[in-house]
Amino acid sequence: MKEINTxxxxxxxxxxxxxxxxxxxxFEVELIGKIIEAREQRGYSQRDLARLSGVKQPAIAxxxxxxxxxxxxxxxxxxxxxxxxxxxVPFEPQR
Amino acid sequence: MKEINTxxxxxxxxxxxxxxxxxxxxFEVELIGKIIEAREQRGYSQRDLARLSGVKQPAIAxxxxxxxxxxxxxxxxxxxxxxxxxxxVPFEPQR
DNA sequence: ACAAAAGATAACAAATAAGTTATCATAAAG
DNA sequence: CTTTATGATAACTTATTTGTTATCTTTTGT
Numbered sequence: 001m002k003e004i005n006t007x008x009x010x011x012x013x014x015x016x017x018x019x020x021x022x023x024x025x026x027f028e029v030e031l032i033g034k035i036i037e038a039r040e041q042r043g044y045s046q047r048d049l050a051r052l053s054g055v056k057q058p059a060i061a062x063x064x065x066x067x068x069x070x071x072x073x074x075x076x077x078x079x080x081x082x083x084x085x086x087x088x089v090p091f092e093p094q095r
Numbered sequence: 096m097k098e099i100n101t102x103x104x105x106x107x108x109x110x111x112x113x114x115x116x117x118x119x120x121x122f123e124v125e126l127i128g129k130i131i132e133a134r135e136q137r138g139y140s141q142r143d144l145a146r147l148s149g150v151k152q153p154a155i156a157x158x159x160x161x162x163x164x165x166x167x168x169x170x171x172x173x174x175x176x177x178x179x180x181x182x183x184v185p186f187e188p189q190r
Numbered sequence: 191a192c193a194a195a196a197g198a199t200a201a202c203a204a205a206t207a208a209g210t211t212a213t214c215a216t217a218a219a220g
Numbered sequence: 221c222t223t224t225a226t227g228a229t230a231a232c233t234t235a236t237t238t239g240t241t242a243t244c245t246t247t248t249g250t
Contacts, residue, residue: 024168063237071166072126077115080118084183084186085185088125088174151208163207
């Protein structure tokens with residue numbers, strides 16, 4: 001039985017987290033990070049971004065603290081005023 | 096008053112659809128198209144993809160006919176077995 | 191010390207995505 | 221013609237997101 005001490009250990013354990021699931025979680029973390037980073041870089045408060053995106057401040061707060069899994073249109077509404085969008089790209093499950 | 100005859104006319108009318116909203120709708124259409132296309136290219140039925148992704152067949156059918164706005168994790172679950180994922184990229188609202 | 195702004199959160203309602211189960215119509219295959 | 225596979229859909233439940241409104245705490249700036 002492999003020792004699991006950290007979250008990284010857990011995430012990298014093939015028997016517990018599949019490459020697909022890891023990819024998905026990584027993307028979600030990256031996405032939230034990017035939104036927070038871009039928002040702060042532009043000097044926007046959550047309320048500013050709420051006004052610009054049409055998504056309400058409590059929803060932004062929930063999302064930024066990863067207590068919800070947003071719908072795709074919510075994500076795009078938030079990214080747009082931050083100067084980002086999403087694209088679909090090929091993905092090789094790295095073995 | 097500008098004449099609106101087709102959906103394209105409507106979508107391209109700056110006074111009705113903002114660049115951000117157009118971008119968002121374009122992405123969602125592209126996404127659905129890609130999922131259908133990739134699924135069929137691989138010879139997968141909706142039931143096949145349901146088994147591979149963990150998303151149920153009725154949910155896939157609703158999504159493919161654009162009668163729902165999926166959550167981001169649902170999108171990623173569907174894209175993974177099709178060999179795709181999402182990335183965040185800069186977006187210039189074209190004037 | 192005070193005021194203002196920020197992020198977090200609580201509590202509830204409204205909306206909707208997703209699961210569940212079953213069935214239907216259609217098309218393809220035998 | 222019958223069977224089989226497929227996509228669509230119906231009906232209902234469950235789970236979750238989002239909106240709404242309000243408040244709280246903390247931080248920042250004066």
